[in-house]
Amino acid sequence: MDLALAHRQKETDTTPGPEALRLSVLMPVYNERHLVETSLKRVLKLNHASISELEIVVVDDHSTDGSWEVLQRVAMEDDRIRLIRHERNLGKGAAVRTALAHAEGDVTIVQDADLEYDPEDIPSLLVPFIKEGADAVFGSRYLPSVYRRALMHRHSMMNKVITFVSNWFSDLDISDLETGYKVVNTALLKSIPLRSNDFRFEVEITFKLAKRHARIFEVPIRYLPRSYEEGKKIRARDAILAFAAMLRYWMIDDIYEHDEYGSRILVELEAARKFNLWMGETLRPFIGDRILEIGAGIGNLTNQFIPRELYVVSDINPHYLHFLRSYAHGKPYLKVLNIDANRKEHFAGLGEEMDTVLMVNVLEHLPDPVTALQSARSTLVPGGRIIVLVPATPALYGTVDDVLGHRERYTPTRLNEHLAESGFLVETCFDFNRISVPAWWFSGRLLRKKTFSKFQLKVFNTLVPLIRRIDRLWPWRGLSLIAVARKK
Numbered sequence: 124m125d126l127a128l129a130h131r132q133k134e135t136d137t138t139p140g141p142e143a144l145r146l147s148v149l150m151p152v153y154n155e156r157h158l159v160e161t162s163l164k165r166v167l168k169l170n171h172a173s174i175s176e177l178e179i180v181v182v183d184d185h186s187t188d189g190s191w192e193v194l195q196r197v198a199m200e201d202d203r204i205r206l207i208r209h210e211r212n213l214g215k216g217a218a219v220r221t222a223l224a225h226a227e228g229d230v231t232i233v234q235d236a237d238l239e240y241d242p243e244d245i246p247s248l249l250v251p252f253i254k255e256g257a258d259a260v261f262g263s264r265y266l267p268s269v270y271r272r273a274l275m276h277r278h279s280m281m282n283k284v285i286t287f288v289s290n291w292f293s294d295l296d297i298s299d300l301e302t303g304y305k306v307v308n309t310a311l312l313k314s315i316p317l318r319s320n321d322f323r324f325e326v327e328i329t330f331k332l333a334k335r336h337a338r339i340f341e342v343p344i345r346y347l348p349r350s351y352e353e354g355k356k357i358r359a360r361d362a363i364l365a366f367a368a369m370l371r372y373w374m375i376d377d378i379y380e381h382d383e384y385g386s387r388i389l390v391e392l393e394a395a396r397k398f399n400l401w402m403g404e405t406l407r408p409f410i411g412d413r414i415l416e417i418g419a420g421i422g423n424l425t426n427q428f429i430p431r432e433l434y435v436v437s438d439i440n441p442h443y444l445h446f447l448r449s450y451a452h453g454k455p456y457l458k459v460l461n462i463d464a465n466r467k468e469h470f471a472g473l474g475e476e477m478d479t480v481l482m483v484n485v486l487e488h489l490p491d492p493v494t495a496l497q498s499a500r501s502t503l504v505p506g507g508r509i510i511v512l513v514p515a516t517p518a519l520y521g522t523v524d525d526v527l528g529h530r531e532r533y534t535p536t537r538l539n540e541h542l543a544e545s546g547f548l549v550e551t552c553f554d555f556n557r558i559s560v561p562a563w564w565f566s567g568r569l570l571r572k573k574t575f576s577k578f579q580l581k582v583f584n585t586l587v588p589l590i591r592r593i594d595r596l597w598p599w600r601g602l603s604l605i606a607v608a609r610k611k
Contacts, residue, residue, distance in 0.1 A: 143175035144249055147228030147309060148242075151218030153184040155236040156193055162236045163197050163204065171246040173253060179234075180205045180222040185212040214320035216327075223313060232306040240304050244344040248306045251340035256452045258311055258337035258445075261297060262304030262344035274348060285365050289326065292373040293333040297341060301325050301365075304344055311337065314442050316380050322361050323368040330372035336421065338449045379442065395580050396423075397587035398556075402483075402512075403427035405555060409510050409607045411478035415502055417464050418485040421446050430456055435477070437462035464495035473502040483512040486541070487529045496545035503610045509547060513538060515554055515604040521567025538606050547608035554601030558590045559583070563602055 148166050152159055166179055181204060183191045191208060198204040205225055209218065219233055230252055232245060244262060251257035264274065265283075286300040305328060312328075315335065319327045332339060403424050412432040419425050419436035420443050428434065436447050437460045444461055451457040462469045464485060480499045486492045499509055514524065514532045524532065535552050542549050562583075566572040583590075594601075 142253065143173055144230050144252060145176040145228040146174050146178070146245070146249070147226035147231040148177070148179045148245075149219055149222035149226065149231060149233045150179060150181045150236055151184055151215050151222065151233070152181060152186060152190055152194065152236045153212065153215075153218075154186045154188040154190060156186070156189045158238050159190055159236040160193050160197055162234070162238055163194075165238075166234060166242045167201055167203065169242055169245060173246050173249040176228065178203055178205065178226070178228060180225045181207065182218040182222045183208045184214070184218045185209045216317060216319035216321055216324035219324060220317050223317075226309055226313075228309055230306050231309045231312055232304065235303050239347050241345050241347070244304065244342075245306075248304060248342050248344070251342065252306070252308075255340065256338070256449060257308075257340045258335075258449055259305065259307045259332050259339045261299065261339060261341050262302050262306075263297070263299040263341045264302060264344060264346040265298045266341060266343035268343040271343075272346065274346065278348070281362055285362060288366065289329060289369055292369050293330050295329070295333050295339065297329070297339065299341070300329055302344070305329075307332070307337075308445070310441070311335070311445060314380055316377055318377070319368065321364070323364055326365050326368040327372055330369065331378045334376060334378045336446060336450070338452070395584040395587070397584050399423040400427065401587055401591050402555070405605065406481070406483075406510055406512075409479070409508055410481070411508065413477045414479045414481060415473065415477045415499070416481040416483075417462055417499065418482065419443070419447060422450055424481070424483060425450075425457075429454065432456065433458070433476075435460060435473070439463050464498065465489055465491055467494070467498050470498045470501055475502065475504050475507075477502045478504055478507045480507070480509040482509065484514070486511060486513050486538075487531060487533070490530070492541050493544050496541060496547070500546050500610055505610060507610050508550075509542070509608050509610070511538065511542070511606045511608075512555070513604050513606075515602060516560070516600050519560065519564055519568070519602070521564070522571045523563065523567040533604055535604060535606075538604055542606060542608045546611050548611050549606060549608045552604065552606040554603065555594075555605050556602040557594050557597040557599060559602045560597075560599055 150163070155162070163179065163181070169177055181194055181198070183194055183206070185208070194206055198206040207221055207225070209221065223231065230249065232248070234240065234242065240262070248260045248262055251260045282299070282301050286297065289300045290296055305325070307328070315328070315331050317324065317327060406424070407428070410428055414428065414431055414433070415435045415437070416425060417437050419438050422436065425434065425436050434456055435458045436451075438444055438447065439461060444459065447459045451459050464482070480503060482499065486495065489495050496509070503509065514529055515534070517532045517534065520529070520532050539549050539552060
């Protein structure tokens with residue numbers, strides 16, 4: 124079975140290959156007529172075994188010094204350059220967003236046109252992607268190296284203060300927040316909404332990668348600083364803006380673009396850490412040693428139940444799969460598969476080896492839940508358990524259910540019928556989370572809201588230790604149903 128799982132993982136793994144990467148270089152340009160040609164040609168000279176393909180997406184941010192004419196001439200000489208021009212000056216962050224929309228490589232790096240960063244360092248930044256399965260790699264001007272140029276003291280001290288504050292709020296331990304060399308997995312980067320139009324882009328991308336639990340590495344790089352007389356654009360006011368940006372992106376969880384999977388609202392609900400711990404402790408007594416978790420999301424239950432003899436996590440959301448593959452690095456017992464519960468062929472190769480199947484908030488999304496349960500049953504040893512959690516009480520169905528893609532809310536009778544029809548013997552069926560019923564009805568049925576505010580979720584999460592002790596005392600059914608059943 125382990126060989127079959129390894130084959131399935133290889134089929135569904137969309138991370139870059141182990142030898143070389145397709146590299147997208149994004150170059151925002153604004154009034155760099157004297158330097159941009161040299162900068163471009165240095166990038167074009169990149170010829171390293173770690174780079175299988177190279178593309179350069181250049182965005183001229185409405186330069187007025189003749190940079191556009193230089194760019195047009197250079198672009199005509201090499202078809203690896205894609206040239207775009209803004210009709211008005213929008214800022215570095217806006218130029219990066221425009222360029223990113225055209226990026227097609229496995230990984231993406233921003234290369235400023237001012238020659239402060241040397242493209243010869245880029246191959247070393249790719250090593251953690253190839254060797255360690257990194258999500259992002261930051262080039263650090265301050266890590267120990269064979270040699271390092273002495274930099275401006277006051278500028279370096281300010282950068283270290285900014286980095287210290289950033290580390291405190293983001294809970295990362297990096298040495299150079301404001302580095303211009305940040306290489307990020309392209310699919311991951313495109314799934315993150317980027318709002319900043321200026322140098323606050325560096326803060327924004329760092330905080331959002333941290334909130335997405337990206338695996339970030341650092342590599343020492345060289346740095347040739349420009350003086351303000353030579354055209355350096357960053358100023359002291361940018362430090363103040365950076366601190367303000369840290370506060371903003373620490374408070375706001377704007378980390379997923381809108382997509383068909385509802386990633387944004389799901390991650391908001393999953394952010395209630397104490398609630399997830401409560402759910403995990405409720406399910407733990409029924410969990411075995413060889414587990415298949417269908418619809419694992421970003422692993423809020425997974426991380427409570429590992430290590431195990433074998434733990435197979437699955438999802439259909441490509442962003443969640445990317446996270447899970449990164450999370451599984453260094454955990455030999457944790458396997459990641461792309462499983463659509465409605466497709467029987469996705470369960471091929473799993474055999475009858477699992478003693479537990481976990482389906483939390485999955486069944487209500489499926490057009491044919493019985494087929495999905497039968498497919499899950501095929502992976503269980505005789506007597507193996509399935510644990511199902513679904514939204515309860517049809518009368519609570521409202522706008523939040525619509526946004527989450529719920530096809531229905533269950534009664535105990537209907538859930539038990541589905542399990543019996545699928546070849547399971549129900550051991551127990553009980554409700555969960557009664558306290559949230561009034562808030563769900565008020566938001567989804569009365570006010571017809573499509574999400575819960577972050578304030579509501581924080582208050583709820585804070586009160587969970589008290590709520591869980593008195594939850595069974597409320598006189599109505601729970602917001603969710605949990606059923607535990609055995610394979611006949």
